Amino acid sequence: MSKIQDALRKIQGTQSGTDAATQSKPLSEQEPTIPSQFAKLTTIEVDPDDSQVLDDLRLVEIDRVVLRQNGFLAPEAQERNMADQYRLIKRPILENVRHQVPPQEGVSPMNLIMVASALSGDGKTFTCINLALSVATEKDTSVLLVDADVAKPHISTLLGIDDQPGLIDLLTTENMDPESAVIRTDIPGLNVLPAGQVHPNANELLASRRMARVISALSLNDPSRVVIFDSPPILPTSESRVLAMSMGQIVMVVRAGHTPQHAVTEALDSLDHSKAINLVLNQAANGFGSDGYGMYGYGYGHRPAAEVANEAD
Secondary structure (H helix, E strand, O other): OHHHHHHHHHHHHHHHOOOHHHOOOOHHHOOOOOOHHHEEEEEOOOOOOOOOOHHHOEEEEEOHHHHHHOOOOOOHHHHHHHHHHHHHHHHHHHHHHHHOOOOOOOOOOOOEEEEEEOOOOOOHHHHHHHHHHHHHOOOOOEEEEEEOOOOOOHHHHHOOOOOOOOHHHHHHOOOOOHHHHOEEEOOOOEEEEOOOOOOOOHHHHHOOHHHHHHHHHHHHOOOOEEEEEEOOOOOOOOHHHHHHOOOOEEEEEEEOOOOOHHHHHHHHHOOOOOOEEEEEEEOOOOOOOOOOOOOEOOOEEEEOOOOEEEOOO
């Protein structure tokens, strides 16, 4: 844990020096009130005798302009800087995916990635969306973005698919094909899996054998696929810790000047340290090489398997 402790000390130093401009909470970090204009779910009419699979029948058209206006994407003037930041964030994550030996029994595939935070309001969903968009630009790599924050399905609401069958439906319907709930987007290489119905026993469902089978199917059906899960915050919920057990990698989002260090430490202590754990510092005014980017910044990456740390320049 020495690498992670070094990162926490850097985060603490950044918090003490965060300027007043970053103390105001941007829309991307608030509990979202999502206008329906963000995205539109389109059903494509097909010949009923045509044998197309279900994921070809639905398409989410994502309005980047509205997303940007409401803080879920970087302003156009900062778009290139943002893209560079996420290239640095995704690189060690993708290296873990590409260099993993063939899956072994009891070892979670590295292409299963959970984006989490210690507390709510740290920018977890914002980071999850932008990481997925960045990975989708990779050659020969596709992304499945899973809304696993089943109590507060922000991504599903954001994309206008909160009324569609999703993860919870897959867990409650034994014979449902996991791919049937996957929805395409108009962004090449990016698909989404909604949270699905609200269920009082979500924790038990996420810990079930059915969940293990669903995750296995999602990770193995497409060899080029990276599966990114938007998780509930770790400390206020139990679902995230259950979900983490099935993941190959975990991305922990820490908000500069906001997330207490003891909360980050407690959240990290609840995770399996044999997994690849990455820390991302969000809203760093003078973060680790953020070059004055301000609202968003790459914090720290940790790759236990290779015992190396990566820090953005």
